[in-house]
Every structure is written in C-alpha cells, then in structure tokens.
Amino acid sequence: MINIYIVEDDRNILEIETYALTSGGFEVMGFENARDFFDELEKGLPDLLLLDVMLPDMDGIEILKRLRGREDTRNLPIIMVTAKATELDTVRGLDQGADDYISKPFGVMELISRVKALLRRTGKTEQKESYELGNITLNPESRDCIVNGERIELTYKEYELFLLLVRNAGTVLTRDVLMEKIWGIDFEGESRTLDMHIKTLRQKLGDESQHIQTVRNVGYVVR
Numbered sequence: 001m002i003n004i005y006i007v008e009d010d011r012n013i014l015e016i017e018t019y020a021l022t023s024g025g026f027e028v029m030g031f032e033n034a035r036d037f038f039d040e041l042e043k044g045l046p047d048l049l050l051l052d053v054m055l056p057d058m059d060g061i062e063i064l065k066r067l068r069g070r071e072d073t074r075n076l077p078i079i080m081v082t083a084k085a086t087e088l089d090t091v092r093g094l095d096q097g098a099d100d101y102i103s104k105p106f107g108v109m110e111l112i113s114r115v116k117a118l119l120r121r122t123g124k125t126e127q128k129e130s131y132e133l134g135n136i137t138l139n140p141e142s143r144d145c146i147v148n149g150e151r152i153e154l155t156y157k158e159y160e161l162f163l164l165l166v167r168n169a170g171t172v173l174t175r176d177v178l179m180e181k182i183w184g185i186d187f188e189g190e191s192r193t194l195d196m197h198i199k200t201l202r203q204k205l206g207d208e209s210q211h212i213q214t215v216r217n218v219g220y221v222v223r
Contacts, residue, residue, distance in 0.1 A: 002119065005046040006030045007037045007063065008081065009055050013104070017050060017081075020108040021115065034058035043177045044168045045072060048119060051098075053082035061096055068097040077122045079114060081106075131166045133222065136208050138166055152204050157182060161197050165212065165222040174219040 004026050008014040014030045021028045029046070031037040034057050049067075053060035060080060067073040080098040094101065100118050102111065131138040137146040140163060145154050154162065161182050165173065178194055198220060202209035211222050 001025070001027045002047045003027045003029070003044075004048045004050065004115065005037065005040070006050040007032075007034065007055065007060070008050070008052045009033065010052075013052075016108070017111065020111055024112045024115075026115070032056075034063055037063070041073070044171055044173060045076065048077040048079070048115060048122075050079050050081050050115075053080060064096045064098060075122075077118050079118060131163075133166055133169065133211055134208055136166075136205070136211070138163055147205060147208050154201070154204065158197055158201050158204070161194075162201055162212075165220060169222045172215050172219055172221040178219060 002025075004021055006014060006017050006021075006028060008017065008030065009032050011032065014032065018028045018030050029040065031040065034055055051060050051063060055063070060082070064078060064080070067076060067078065077099050078097070079100045079102055081102050081104065083104045099122070100114055102114055131140075135148045138144070139146075143159055145152050145159065145162070161178065164178065164181060175194055183193065198212065198214075202212055205212070213221050213223060215221055
C-alpha cells in the first residue's frame with residue numbers, strides 16, 4: 001500500500017486530508033510539526049509527502065530544501081499545501097523542488113486526483129508490480145514470493161513483514177516500528193512474536209535469508 005506522510009499544523013485540515021486519503025486506499029501518517037516528521041523519517045520513507053508551508057517550528061520551504069539536500073529524500077514526491085495562493089509563493093515552492101502545489105481551500109477529489117497524478121508521474125503506482133532482491137521476487141498484487149524461480153508459501157503476517165522490510169531495503173527498521181506497522185501493537189513484551197516470524201521467514205527463504213540482517217538491540221534490515 002502507498003504510504004503518505006502529511007505535515008500540517010491545522011488539526012482540522014490534517015484530519016480531513018487523512019480521512020480523504022485513507023478512504024482513497026492510501027496508508028497515511030500525519031504530523032503537526034517538523035520535529036516529529038523528521039524523527040519519523042529516520043524510521044522509514046513515505047511514497048509521497050503533503051507539506052504545509054506555514055508550520056509552528058519550521059517553514060515548509062525550509063523543510064523542502066532540507067529534503068532535497070538529502071540523498072535519501074532527494075527524489076521524494078512532494079506536494080506543497082498552503083493558504084498562500086500568490087504566484088510568488090508558488091514559484092518559491094517549485095523552485096526549491098516541489099513536484100506540485102495545491103492551495104487551500106481545496107476539494108477532497110482535487111486532493112486525491114493530484115496525489116494519484118503525481119504518483120503516476122513519478123512511477124509510484126498504488127501497487128508496485130514487483131520488488132527484486134537477489135534471487136527473490138515479491139509481487140504485492142498477487143502476494144507471490146518467488147525464490148530461485150519457485151513460489152514459496154508465506155503466512156499473511158510473514159508476507160507483510162517481509163514486504164515492509166524489502167520496501168525499506170537499506171533502512172534499519174526498529175523492533176517497535178515493525179511491531180506497530182505489522183501487528184498494530186506496542187512492542188513492549190512482544191519481542192518473541194517478531195523474532196519467531198523472522199526465524200520462520202529465514203527458514204523458508206533458505207540461502208536467500210542472508211538478505212535479512214539483525215541489527216543487535218535495534219531491529220532488522222534487508223540488504
């Protein structure tokens with residue numbers, strides 16, 4: 001599922017955007033300030049960002065500049081959202097690397113349409129056709145896991161866990177983040193659940209299990 005982050009300090013607007021995009025089939029995470037957004041960014045990258053210009057702790061244009069200056073977020077699809085509708089503000093955002101611009105107030109259908117259009121332009125479809133990792137192919141739509149040309153059976157949670165790791169290849173995902181995103185619960189006291197799923201995944205992947213690496217006292221990463 002496509003994952004969208006929203007940085008918006010107006011809680012009412014944030015709730016409207018979240019509801020609209022969730023109803024449109026997207027996974028959404030909202031932030032009311034830049035600090036919380038950048039903290040979450042260290043755990044994993046979204047597929048697209050909706051970024052408000054006026055924020056309490058950092059100007060949206062400054063956030064945009066920082067993201068475009070980082071290697072991992074240089075090509076992150078970004079739509080600037082603001083109450084400012086002057087041509088100068090639009091030009092500033094686009095000049096700093098925004099992919100699109102939408103002014104408040106906007107309709108729900110317009111928002112969803114802009115998001116889908118940008119995802120198409122940047123090659124991020126709602127269901128990526130497949131992910132390649134060594135001799136492994138994951139197809140999210142059919143939920144196939146092909147290893148060395150043969151399909152292997154994964155349970156629902158095993159597949160979701162592995163897909164999350166593969167989608168964030170190269171990024172260490174902490175144990176609590178994995179538990180929250182896959183099981184929807186706090187990590188404390190549930191370490192055995194995650195470890196057992198990683199163990200069975202490795203068994204089923206055979207030699208290709210080398211791609212799943214343990215980062216001691218932190219979590220797991222796929223490389």
